[in-house]
Amino acid sequence: MTRDEIRATVLRVLGEVAPEADLASLKPDIGLREQLDVDSMDLLNFVIGLHNALNVEIPETDYPKLATLDGCVEYLMAVRGAAR
Amino acid sequence: MPILGADMSAGTLVAWRKNPGDGVKRGDIIATVETDKGLIDVEIFVSGVIEEVLVQPGATVPTGTVLAIIREEVLAPAPAIAVGAPPPAAVPAFRPPAPAAPPPAPAVPGRLRISPLAKKLAAELEVDPATVRGTGPGGAITREDIERAARPQPAAAEPQRPTVEIDRQTRMRQTIGAAMARSKREIPHYYLSTTIDMQRALAWLTEENGRRPVADRLLYGVLLMKAVALALREVPELNAVWVGDRVVPSAAIHVGVAISLRGGGVVAPALHDADRQSLGDLMRNFRDLVQRARAGGLRSSELSDPTITVTSLGEQGVETVFGIIYPPQVAIVGFGKLVERPWSAEGRIVSRPLVTATLSADHRVTDGHRGGLFLAAVDRLLQEPGRL
Numbered sequence: 281m282t283r284d285e286i287r288a289t290v291l292r293v294l295g296e297v298a299p300e301a302d303l304a305s306l307k308p309d310i311g312l313r314e315q316l317d318v319d320s321m322d323l324l325n326f327v328i329g330l331h332n333a334l335n336v337e338i339p340e341t342d343y344p345k346l347a348t349l350d351g352c353v354e355y356l357m358a359v360r361g362a363a364r
Numbered sequence: 365m366p367i368l369g370a371d372m373s374a375g376t377l378v379a380w381r382k383n384p385g386d387g388v389k390r391g392d393i394i395a396t397v398e399t400d401k402g403l404i405d406v407e408i409f410v411s412g413v414i415e416e417v418l419v420q421p422g423a424t425v426p427t428g429t430v431l432a433i434i435r436e437e438v439l440a441p442a443p444a445i446a447v448g449a450p451p452p453a454a455v456p457a458f459r460p461p462a463p464a465a466p467p468p469a470p471a472v473p474g475r476l477r478i479s480p481l482a483k484k485l486a487a488e489l490e491v492d493p494a495t496v497r498g499t500g501p502g503g504a505i506t507r508e509d510i511e512r513a514a515r516p517q518p519a520a521a522e523p524q525r526p527t528v529e530i531d532r533q534t535r536m537r538q539t540i541g542a543a544m545a546r547s548k549r550e551i552p553h554y555y556l557s558t559t560i561d562m563q564r565a566l567a568w569l570t571e572e573n574g575r576r577p578v579a580d581r582l583l584y585g586v587l588l589m590k591a592v593a594l595a596l597r598e599v600p601e602l603n604a605v606w607v608g609d610r611v612v613p614s615a616a617i618h619v620g621v622a623i624s625l626r627g628g629g630v631v632a633p634a635l636h637d638a639d640r641q642s643l644g645d646l647m648r649n650f651r652d653l654v655q656r657a658r659a660g661g662l663r664s665s666e667l668s669d670p671t672i673t674v675t676s677l678g679e680q681g682v683e684t685v686f687g688i689i690y691p692p693q694v695a696i697v698g699f700g701k702l703v704e705r706p707w708s709a710e711g712r713i714v715s716r717p718l719v720t721a722t723l724s725a726d727h728r729v730t731d732g733h734r735g736g737l738f739l740a741a742v743d744r745l746l747q748e749p750g751r752l
Contacts, residue, residue, distance in 0.1 A: 320584070321583065331578045
């Protein structure tokens with residue numbers, strides 16, 4: 281998957297977790313929690329959604345790396361690259 | 365229209381999920397209603413046949429309004445019915461719908477139509493059956509009629525509702541405000557707090573989640589809910605609801621969990637029998653509950669059954685929660701933010717993740733001594749997370 285495809289997947293999963301969120305105005309380098317008012321349940325659903333969409337296992341210790349949209353894309357690129 | 369919380373005075377029937385003539389059994393969803401808390405699926409608590417629907421989709425009616433008449437599958441004929449009255453017809457398990465529901469029988473002194481169960485319940489709850497309007501077959505007074513009569517009556521609906529459409533958020537704030545004002549006005553609250561060392565619980569959780577597939581991971585909050593549920597076994601007075609002017613202890617522990625809604629507002633539906641569920645089951649059910657609370661689809665029993673409420677505002681940065689009891693419950697437990705602080709342990713000052721747990725309780729039901737024992741039990745249980 282390309283970076284753009286991973287980014288699109290992240291946004292799609294985010295949209296499923298927080299359907300009311302205005303993802304078009306999401307700032308990629310600002311924390312998702314601050315911008316989307318998501319909680320720990322949303323975060324867990326987000327991780328499960330990424331797992332289902334990309335077949336990646338994200339340990340809890342890596343959750344901080346998913347704090348921003350840019351962080352998510354970087355992390356998932358690295359994880360998928362390492363998995364190949 | 366079921367009362368789905370002390371802050372609800374009316375609801376709008378959105379759709380019938382069953383039709384006249386349909387057989388229904390306890391637990392079936394028969395209708396969807398809209399309240400300020402969203403779309404709620406209304407369950408039925410008897411088995412029988414829907415005889416007639418009395419409220420049409422789109423209608424907004426006060427709580428307590430009879431929505432439909434259901435002929436119960438089994439209704440033991442009360443001896444009183446036979447006195448001077450024509451013998452009741454045998455009630456088949458299922459029967460075709462009658463062309464029209466029989467009107468409630470007029471009250472005749474000394475000839476109340478009431479089932480033995482309802483009569484016994486009326487005596488227990490100190491309800492005068494003569495003042496109760498029966499909704500059972502032939503106007504018979506049912507157990508539900510007695511329970512309804514024993515509940516605190518909601519304020520009468522405005523005779524003329526404002527025609528201006530008030531947005532949902534405004535209505536939700538108004539209803540929450542009314543319930544909380546009533547709580548603070550009527551319930552003599554007392555407040556206790558304790559600080560709990562969460563190191564063992566968090567270490568256990570990290571290890572446990574490391575073993576679980578991602579979809580089965582546990583949230584920290586589930587440990588708190590389970591600890592509260594188990595602590596209630598030790599101090600059961602806190603697990604109760606007011607029915608009329610009596611406190612009725614609940615044998616079952618149904619923990620209401622406060623869930624914030626998108627765009628504002630809060631609901632606190634029940635995790636039924638929380639003390640008896642494994643952490644994995646509790647997590648699955650909690651996740652399902654949050655999803656349905658936010659997307660619509662809570663069941664009426666989930667809103668009417670909580671016997672205590674747990675609220676956590678730690679993720680919002682709050683350190684201490686001073687909860688307001690949600691009537692008719694008698695207690696609410698709050699958890700704040702996990703903070704890393706100096707802590708004295710085994711003769712040394714160490715850094716530990718700490719959480720402040722609070723209890724707001726009804727002084728008419730318990731006192732600080734019992735409340736303190738409850739918080740101590742929560743603390744003790746969280747020190748042995750593997751046994752939760």
